Every structure is written in C-alpha cells, then in structure tokens.
Amino acid sequence: MILRVPSNPSRATVLQEDNQRRQQTDKPCSPPCRTHIVVVAHVHPAVQHHVLPRDGHQDAAAPHVLPGACRESRGRHNAAAPQRSARIHSGGPKAGLTERRHLDFGHFNPFQPPSKLKARRGSSGNDLRGGAARKCGYFNGHIATASQIERGGLASIWTKSVPNAALTTARPAAAGGRRSVGAAPLPPFSSASRACAVLPAGKMAAAPGAFSLREVLAAFQACVTEQREVLLGPYLQGWRGLVRFLNGLGAIFSFISKDAVTKIQIMESYCGGERREEYRTLQSMVSYELSRGLVDLQRRSSHPDSGCRTILRLHRALRWLQLFLEGLRTARQDASTSAICTDSYNASLAAYHPWVVRKAAVVAFCALPSRDAFLEVMNVGGPEEAVEMLGDALPHIRDVYGITQELYEQHCLVGVAV
Numbered sequence: 001m002i003l004r005v006p007s008n009p010s011r012a013t014v015l016q017e018d019n020q021r022r023q024q025t026d027k028p029c030s031p032p033c034r035t036h037i038v039v040v041a042h043v044h045p046a047v048q049h050h051v052l053p054r055d056g057h058q059d060a061a062a063p064h065v066l067p068g069a070c071r072e073s074r075g076r077h078n079a080a081a082p083q084r085s086a087r088i089h090s091g092g093p094k095a096g097l098t099e100r101r102h103l104d105f106g107h108f109n110p111f112q113p114p115s116k117l118k119a120r121r122g123s124s125g126n127d128l129r130g131g132a133a134r135k136c137g138y139f140n141g142h143i144a145t146a147s148q149i150e151r152g153g154l155a156s157i158w159t160k161s162v163p164n165a166a167l168t169t170a171r172p173a174a175a176g177g178r179r180s181v182g183a184a185p186l187p188p189f190s191s192a193s194r195a196c197a198v199l200p201a202g203k204m205a206a207a208p209g210a211f212s213l214r215e216v217l218a219a220f221q222a223c224v225t226e227q228r229e230v231l232l233g234p235y236l237q238g239w240r241g242l243v244r245f246l247n248g249l250g251a252i253f254s255f256i257s258k259d260a261v262t263k264i265q266i267m268e269s270y271c272g273g274e275r276r277e278e279y280r281t282l283q284s285m286v287s288y289e290l291s292r293g294l295v296d297l298q299r300r301s302s303h304p305d306s307g308c309r310t311i312l313r314l315h316r317a318l319r320w321l322q323l324f325l326e327g328l329r330t331a332r333q334d335a336s337t338s339a340i341c342t343d344s345y346n347a348s349l350a351a352y353h354p355w356v357v358r359k360a361a362v363v364a365f366c367a368l369p370s371r372d373a374f375l376e377v378m379n380v381g382g383p384e385e386a387v388e389m390l391g392d393a394l395p396h397i398r399d400v401y402g403i404t405q406e407l408y409e410q411h412c413l414v415g416v417a418v
C-alpha cells in the first residue's frame with residue numbers, strides 16, 4: 001500500500017469534481033499502481049456532503065478519502081465540496097480501473113490521539129470502523145477554518161493506511177448495512193459539485209446544500225404569519241438546519257444534537273400525521289392539545305411527548321440561541337466563543353438541566369472554535385458579513401421566541417411536565 005500524504009492540503013492531489021475534467025484527468029496509472037489513498041483533513045460542516053441521513057445524525061467527522069497519488073488531477077479540493085464517496089484506485093487484477101466505493105469510518109472519537117487510530121473491520125465485515133483519521137474540520141477541539149489550513153494552522157493531515165480488504169462497498173441500511181455516510185446509491189459526480197472544485201482555500205464556499213446561517217434564519221423569519229401565528233413547518237426547518245450545523249462541529253456535540261433530533265422527529269410525526277391540520281401553527285397545536293387533554297401539565301404520564309411539551313424544550317433552546325448569537329455578534333474579535341456559549345447557556349437552558357447535563361454541555365463548549373472561525377463556518381462570507389447578517393436576522397428569532405413565550409404564558413404552559 002502506498003499512502004501519499006500531501007504536506008499542504010491546498011496542493012493535495014485531488015479529483016476535480018467535474019465530469020468533463022474528470023474524463024480528462026482520470027487516466028489509469030502507468031505503470032499500474034497499488035491501492036493508495038490520501039486522507040486530507042479539511043473544513044466543512046458535514047451538511048455540505050449531501051449525505052446526512054434524514055435524522056441529521058451523521059458523523060460529521062468522517063474524513064474524506066481523496067484520490068491518490070496515481071491521479072494527475074489539476075483540480076484543487078475545496079473544503080465545501082460535496083463528497084459522496086471515496087474514490088479508490090485498486091491494484092491487482094483491476095489495476096488501472098477506478099472504483100467508486102463507500103467508506104464508513106464509523107464513530108469518531110475526538111479524544112483519541114491519532115497514533116492510536118486503527119482501522120478495523122466491523123463485525124458485519126462490511127464497514128470500516130474505528131476512525132481512520134482525525135476528524136476533518138475538527139482539530140484539537142477546534143474547527144479549523146479553511147484559512148487556518150491554508151496558513152498551515154492545521155498542522156497535520158492525519159492519515160491511516162487502510163487495508164484493501166477492509167474497503168468494501170456500502171450496503172444501504174435497508175439491506176442490513178450500517179447506516180453510514182453515503183449509504184444511498186452513489187450518483188455520478190454532478191455539475192452541481194463543480195462550483196466547489198477550484199475555490200481557493202480560505203474562502204468558505206456556499207456549496208450547494210451547504211449549511212448557511214442565512215437559510216436557517218430565513219426559516220425562522222418565515223415562521224411568523226401576518227396574524228402573528230408561528231408556522232411549525234418553517235420552525236422545524238430552522239431547527240433542522242441548526243442541527244446540521246451542530247453535527248458539523250464534531251462528535252462531542254452529538255449528545256446535544258441527538259436530543260434536538262428526537263424532539264424534531266416527535267414534532268414531525270405530528271405535523272405529518274393524521275392531525276396535521278391541527279399542527280400547522282403553534283397556536284392551533286396548543287388549542288388542539290389542551291382542548292383534548294393531550295398535555296401532561298404536572299408530570300409526564302399518559303402524554304409524555306405532547307407537542308406542547310416538546311416545543312417548550314426547543315423554545316428554551318431558542319432562547320439560548322438568541323443570547324448566543326447576540327453575544328457572538330457584539331463580542332470583540334478575540335472573544336472566546338466558549339465563554340459566550342457558556343454565559344448564554346447559564347442564562348437560559350441550564351436552569352432546566354440536571355447537573356450532569358450542565359457539566360457535559362460546558363465541557364463540550366470548550367471545544368468551540370474562536371469567534372472568527374465560528375463566524376466563518378456559518379457560511380455567509382467573512383466575519384464582518386456574518387455579524388451584519390446576525391444583526392438583520394436576530395429580530396426574527398426574537399420575534400418567534402416572544403410570540404411563543406406569550407402564548408405559553410397565556411396557557412400556563414411554561415412549566416409543562418417539568
């Protein structure tokens with residue numbers, strides 16, 4: 001096995017995500033080479049991969065395996081490029097042929113030192129688990145920005161040689177395979193990914209499907225009707241976007257995103273269920289559930305997952321979000337994101353969480369990147385643009401929060417099933 005590790009990701013030999021160019025560049029090795037892969041740590045929220053399962057649970061950490069040394073690609077890998085699969089060049093009888101295969105790197109442990117990383121076969125024999133490389137976009141507890149990488153701030157490109165035998169084609173989850181990145185059939189590289197191929201590192205591209213704070217905030221903006229009702233569709237849409245972003249921050253936040261996803265799914269089941277009309281707006285949901293006695297007001301019993309209760313949890317988290325984004329917007333450039341996050345959390349959600357959750361949350365916050373890096377991964381341009389956009393957008397979040405709070409107070413729902 002040959003493992004080629006580019007010393008500078010911006011010079012990594014990578015595949016141009018463009019069919020036309022690919023045809024020009026995908027030349028068989030001469031002489032035929034053996035399997036080799038290159039793992040390049042790079043920056044993006046996982047959402048930019050277009051491969052998240054519906055519930056948003058995906059190891060954003062999965063490193064990208066890029067084409068190896070035998071390929072003469074003229075393109076540069078862009079962090080934001082959607083990557084649906086690894087491309088592996090196999091030797092032996094298939095020498096010279098290019099195969100597209102899927103790699104599942106399983107759950108990534110951010111605390112595991114790179115020296116301990118091991119590729120091993122899963123019990124099903126069809127996946128590769130154990131974390132084959134450092135989380136891309138996540139380095140020593142920080143999200144590395146594209147510009148950091150460019151400057152060499154991401155000191156290492158963690159690599160792991162992967163035995164040929166362990167590289168197996170993914171099976172869709174429905175067929176008994178493990179749920180994993182790109183488990184869906186792999187479409188050919190599309191022209192849609194072209195935009196990502198040649199952007200210079202340091203510019204976070206708004207790749208198609210990439211997380212963009214703009215879209216999340218637009219969803220919250222779209223929540224409020226002229227009658228000052230809150231539409232649950234866009235509300236959940238906004239939360240889905242936030243969860244995608246959270247997943248991109250790393251596995252350390254997965255206990256938070258899992259809880260949010262559970263709550264989003266509960267609401268989705270109502271909003272898409274038989275009674276969907278009753279769940280069109282927050283107001284209709286509250287009156288429907290209260291009038292039918294579908295809410296456990298004192299303690300969880302026969303209606304443990306009412307819409308009112310579930311939205312209340314998200315509503316409290318929205319308060320955190322509002323405080324956090326406000327803090328981020330108004331803080332000094334060198335402010336600590338983790339401190340802003342902790343303060344916002346202590347002023348909102350923490351009061352409703354038990355000790356163990358509070359501790360875990362605060363530990364996770366320590367892994368947040370610097371303010372500028374954080375603003376950059378919001379994908380709305382540089383930090384200044386992000387700050388400006390936050391200024392425009394925060395009133396909408398505040399509005400949604402205010403309407404919900406008022407409604408819940410009116411109906412004595414603020415402490416529902418504590």
Ligand SMILES: CCCCCCCCCCCCC/C=C/[C@@H](O)[C@H](COP(=O)(O)O)NC(=O)CCCCCCCCCCCCCCC
Binds near residue numbers: 357368
């Ligand atoms: C910037 C990243 C930091 C994210 C921090 C989020 C706030 C910390 C929340 C900690 C939640 C811990 C998980 C468990 C919570 C539950 O115990 C608790 C109670 O639920 P139960 O009554 O059903 O038992 N659940 C909750 O309070 C709901 C929490 C929902 C948290 C959703 C957080 C999503 C955060 C999205 C971040 C996106 C940042 C965007 C910036 C552009």
